[in-house]
Amino acid sequence: xxxxxxxxxxxxxxxxxxxxxxxxxxxxxxxxxxxxxxxxxxxxxxxxxxxxxxxxxxxxxxxxxxxxxxxxxxxxxxxxxxxxxxxxxxxxxxxxxxxxxxxxxxxxxxxxxxxxxxxxxxxxxxxxxxxxxxxxxxxxxxxxxxxxxxxxxxxxxxxxxxxxxxxxxxxxxxxxxxxxxxxxxxxxxxxxxxx
Numbered sequence: 001x002x003x004x005x006x007x008x009x010x011x012x013x014x015x016x017x018x019x020x021x022x023x024x025x026x027x028x029x030x031x032x033x034x035x036x037x038x039x040x041x042x043x044x045x046x047x048x049x050x051x052x053x054x055x056x057x058x059x060x061x062x063x064x065x066x067x068x069x070x071x072x073x074x075x076x077x078x079x080x081x082x083x084x085x086x087x088x089x090x091x092x093x094x095x096x097x098x099x100x101x102x103x104x105x106x107x108x109x110x111x112x113x114x115x116x117x118x119x120x121x122x123x124x125x126x127x128x129x130x131x132x133x134x135x136x137x138x139x140x141x142x143x144x145x146x147x148x149x150x151x152x153x154x155x156x157x158x159x160x161x162x163x164x165x166x167x168x169x170x171x172x173x174x175x176x177x178x179x180x181x182x183x184x185x186x187x188x189x190x191x192x193x194x195x
Contacts, residue, residue, distance in 0.1 A: 007069075
């Protein structure tokens, strides 16, 4: 595994960790009874998340850029493995970023800083449900990227094993050929001497 693949795995794993923390709030919102306690817990959690210090937000967005750079860097080696595994991973990563920008950010704003006279409490609850669904989609997409990167590593190792087997067979074939070739000319030379 190279540095670029490690960077992709680190970036995806970081975001999966953040999303799994959110999933403790998202699960009751999506799959449980939407009680007042669940709603208040969700509002409180996402308000804390939204009001995080700028350094935390910079780290989060820095990791987004880090993942994109790593995937683009991996695509610079344009072979079949890069086209399938890294191309698919980059498309999935961009999709996850699109969900973040189009769903997560507006939903957080609706929950934490609702527009007076426009956003009602029902709108805030609906925004939290949409946000939870978006987080679940991002978990699935980032998990798929990890599977693709693992598949690429497995395919590279399998190919390396096959190449090693072929090289070993080729070495054995080369060792047996000179012995056969060396035996025949010697026999012919002996026959010529007798004549």
